[in-house]
Amino acid sequence: MLARAVSxxxxxxxxxxxxxxxxSVLLPAMPRQLRWLARKVYLAPIxxxxxxxxxxxxxxxxxxxxxxxxTDDFRASGAAFLKVLESAAGLTxxxxxxxxxxxxxxxxxxxxxxxxxxxGYEGFDIVPEGIEWCQQHISSPHDNVHFTxxxxxxxxxxxxxxxxxxxxxxxxxxxxxDLVVLFSVFTHMLPDDVDxxxxxxxxxxxxxxxxxxxxxxxxxxxxxxxxxxxxxxLQFKHNLGSHWIHSGxxxxxxxxxxxxxIRNLYGKYGxxxxxxxxxxxxxxxxxxxxxxxxxxxxxSVVATKL
Numbered sequence: 676m677l678a679r680a681v682s683x684x685x686x687x688x689x690x691x692x693x694x695x696x697x698x699s700v701l702l703p704a705m706p707r708q709l710r711w712l713a714r715k716v717y718l719a720p721i722x723x724x725x726x727x728x729x730x731x732x733x734x735x736x737x738x739x740x741x742x743x744x745x746t747d748d749f750r751a752s753g754a755a756f757l758k759v760l761e762s763a764a765g766l767t768x769x770x771x772x773x774x775x776x777x778x779x780x781x782x783x784x785x786x787x788x789x790x791x792x793x794x795g796y797e798g799f800d801i802v803p804e805g806i807e808w809c810q811q812h813i814s815s816p817h818d819n820v821h822f823t824x825x826x827x828x829x830x831x832x833x834x835x836x837x838x839x840x841x842x843x844x845x846x847x848x849x850x851x852x853d854l855v856v857l858f859s860v861f862t863h864m865l866p867d868d869v870d871x872x873x874x875x876x877x878x879x880x881x882x883x884x885x886x887x888x889x890x891x892x893x894x895x896x897x898x899x900x901x902x903x904x905x906x907x908x909l910q911f912k913h914n915l916g917s918h919w920i921h922s923g924x925x926x927x928x929x930x931x932x933x934x935x936x937i938r939n940l941y942g943k944y945g946x947x948x949x950x951x952x953x954x955x956x957x958x959x960x961x962x963x964x965x966x967x968x969x970x971x972x973x974x975s976v977v978a979t980k981l
Contacts, residue, residue, distance in 0.1 A: 883980060
């Protein structure tokens, strides 16, 4: 009985997140503190039920502690992301990996057991609670998984941050990584900040290293699908030139970029132009290839440092 009672609000939450009126109208209209409090209050009873029913995995964060992405398949989605990086970005156990916006360890958890003694993982994020949890709960057999808090300002994710992202220098040496990963990071950043991050990514990548980043990519296809498919999770209504936003009150809540802008930006910093783009499902697109369809609703852009 308790399991059925708990599964109902979980299904409701997932249904709401698929509704554009909820993600593009109601959520942006709510004050930030109310949005974050509502998420915790909503998920706390589910956490309690998980403990009572013995469904709580002690090696994973609580559902109410997860501040980005899905909560119901945390371990499975992290493992799936790792497989995507193997197939699309050349990830190997010996790779040196930088996870920009590592969140609360979704990718780091499977990565800790995947990397060998020659590999390494560095993750940084701007949400203090996420980095604190990762530092306390995630370790690797080779002591090569590490986390760093970046005191960066973001109106949605870290409004108390002191450093503008457009001025931030990644705390890593030049040519340090084989792969840089950004899952749902550029979808919450504005152009000056994205420009700075791409320049830093190019600096810390080794020659022939790769960057795998997800975006909402605006082109004629996605614009048409947003209007007509009836399946779009987000409606980007504010066209600001190089980018679109779906909330005038909180621009960082969701940012989409014109495809030519992404291509030009990558070329500007010596990353392969054109990069490879795997288009996702966010705008209502029907996709068939495994990378596109099963794992990442956003569009995935893969580029190589020349």
